[in-house]
Amino acid sequence: MLSKRIIPCLDVREGKTTKGIKFQNNIDIGDPVEMARFYYEAGADEIVFYDITASHEKRDIMIEVVRRVAETIFIPFSVGGGIRTVEDMRAVLLAGAEKISVNSAAVKNPEIISQGAKAFGSQCVVLGMDVKKVEKSEKIPSGYEMVINGGRTYMGIDALQWAIRAQELGAGEICLNSIDADGTQEGYELTLTALISQHVDIPVIASGGAGKPEHLADVLTKGKADAALIASMTHYGTYTVREIKSYLDAQGIKVRQNW
Amino acid sequence: MIAIIDYDAGNLTSVARAVSHIGFKCLVTNNIREIADAERVIFPGVGAAGSAMESLKRLGLDVAITDAFNAGKPMLGICLGTQIIMGYSEEDRGTPCLGVISGKTRAFLTNMKSPDGSSLKIPHIGWNSVNVRTSHPVLSGIRETDEFYFVHSFYPAPADSAHVFGETDYGINFASVVGFRNIIATQFHPEKSGRPGLSLLKNFCEWKPC
Numbered sequence: 001m002l003s004k005r006i007i008p009c010l011d012v013r014e015g016k017t018t019k020g021i022k023f024q025n026n027i028d029i030g031d032p033v034e035m036a037r038f039y040y041e042a043g044a045d046e047i048v049f050y051d052i053t054a055s056h057e058k059r060d061i062m063i064e065v066v067r068r069v070a071e072t073i074f075i076p077f078s079v080g081g082g083i084r085t086v087e088d089m090r091a092v093l094l095a096g097a098e099k100i101s102v103n104s105a106a107v108k109n110p111e112i113i114s115q116g117a118k119a120f121g122s123q124c125v126v127l128g129m130d131v132k133k134v135e136k137s138e139k140i141p142s143g144y145e146m147v148i149n150g151g152r153t154y155m156g157i158d159a160l161q162w163a164i165r166a167q168e169l170g171a172g173e174i175c176l177n178s179i180d181a182d183g184t185q186e187g188y189e190l191t192l193t194a195l196i197s198q199h200v201d202i203p204v205i206a207s208g209g210a211g212k213p214e215h216l217a218d219v220l221t222k223g224k225a226d227a228a229l230i231a232s233m234t235h236y237g238t239y240t241v242r243e244i245k246s247y248l249d250a251q252g253i254k255v256r257q258n259w
Numbered sequence: 260m261i262a263i264i265d266y267d268a269g270n271l272t273s274v275a276r277a278v279s280h281i282g283f284k285c286l287v288t289n290n291i292r293e294i295a296d297a298e299r300v301i302f303p304g305v306g307a308a309g310s311a312m313e314s315l316k317r318l319g320l321d322v323a324i325t326d327a328f329n330a331g332k333p334m335l336g337i338c339l340g341t342q343i344i345m346g347y348s349e350e351d352r353g354t355p356c357l358g359v360i361s362g363k364t365r366a367f368l369t370n371m372k373s374p375d376g377s378s379l380k381i382p383h384i385g386w387n388s389v390n391v392r393t394s395h396p397v398l399s400g401i402r403e404t405d406e407f408y409f410v411h412s413f414y415p416a417p418a419d420s421a422h423v424f425g426e427t428d429y430g431i432n433f434a435s436v437v438g439f440r441n442i443i444a445t446q447f448h449p450e451k452s453g454r455p456g457l458s459l460l461k462n463f464c465e466w467k468p469c
Binding site for chain 1: 272273276277280305306307369373374377378380381382383384385386387388402404405406408409410428429450451452453454455456457
């Protein structure tokens with residue numbers, strides 16, 4: 001039986017992680033390659049890098065990070081942030097990432113999904129979705145709307161309709177981030193996650209709101225998610241990946257326990 | 260030297276990096292001479308069977324692969340490579356393949372259910388275990404609890420069950436490791452499966468088929 005995946009997310013700016021892991025000796029590690037190694041050895045099932053480098057000129061730094069990560073860890077990893085064209089995708093994939101994720105670029109230009117899927121296969125293309133809860137309306141029948149710019153810009157696109165369309169265009173997975181839950185550490189948005197997951201055939205990675213192992217158990221059962229993204233709860237040493245997995249196993253949720 | 264066959268089917272550098280990491284020399288190549296000269300051959304790939312077969316034929320690699328097999332070189336198929344060594348694939352409205360192992364590559368049915376009644380997603384993406392059905396030097400050391408990384412919508416179905424070495428449960432029990440004489444082939448990606456995957460690759464690099 002397939003295991004549910006636990007996926008740490010690392011934000012990288014100009015080649016440095018923005019939140020260092022505090023190891024037990026309290027030394028901050030800001031090198032994304034070392035953090036990737038740490039999580040690889042700690043039992044992460046996959047790693048997501050999100051490049052928040054603002055300047056386009058400095059994006060080559062991330063390509064070099066990807067190359068070094070690919071030489072260091074032997075589990076899948078994806079890279080998102082700032083990917084706008086098939087050439088951007090190619091550079092990241094050739095440097096050694098398994099998958100690329102597109103978010104706001106896909107909302108603005110949905111064809112990027114089909115172009116990427118055609119060039120590299122659907123398994124390489126993850127659709128990142130930033131979503132906010134709104135009043136249900138004719139335009140937003142699900143009551144969940146697509147947003148960009150960290151939630152500041154509403155796109156007038158229904159999240160559920162967008163997820164279904166992205167699947168048709170060739171997205172291989174969806175990474176679903178609730179802007180309302182993001183950063184709260186009070187749990188994932190279960191209603192949203194279940195809604196999207198039950199209406200698409202491709203796997204859904206839940207994101208936003210993880211604070212304790214119970215939250216992952218909820219989103220992987222009630223939320224029908226196939227995988228869960230985590231950040232602060234392990235970056236700062238509050239929990240280890242093993243502790244989270246042991247908890248999930250005790251709840252009867254299948255996770256990979258040998259690595 | 261280990262030849263990793265390059266036929267425009269995805270990013271093959273990850274296989275090369277994993278092989279180098281465990282201390283073996285390899286070469287990503289589409290050169291027929293280099294494949295013929297190699298001590299062993301890895302046939303990886305992601306993508307679709309139809310375009311992959313087209314590329315192989317265009318590059319003359321279909322013949323190079325069967326020649327390498329007939330010469331008795333140790334060979335490892337991975338993912339799409341594993342599907343293409345079967346006789347025929349259901350992908351792309353039916354694609355005749357290499358036929359190194361007789362049987363078909365089948366599509367997962369879209370209406371499969373998990374034990375809790377929810378629909379199983381296609382593709383099968385993520386970590387799953389492999390039940391070793393027949394022991395094999397390349398599979399030695401694999402534990403029941405070891406898991407491997409899968410990404411696929413099709414799976415190999417050998418005509419002769421003696422060619423099935425490992426099985427995985429995803430709605431059905433499918434063949435996740437197949438083999439015949441000097442070829443062994445996995446549906447999962449050993450190069451992306453952490454320690455157990457690297458250990459399988461090392462076993463392959465040291466395998467001496469009799």
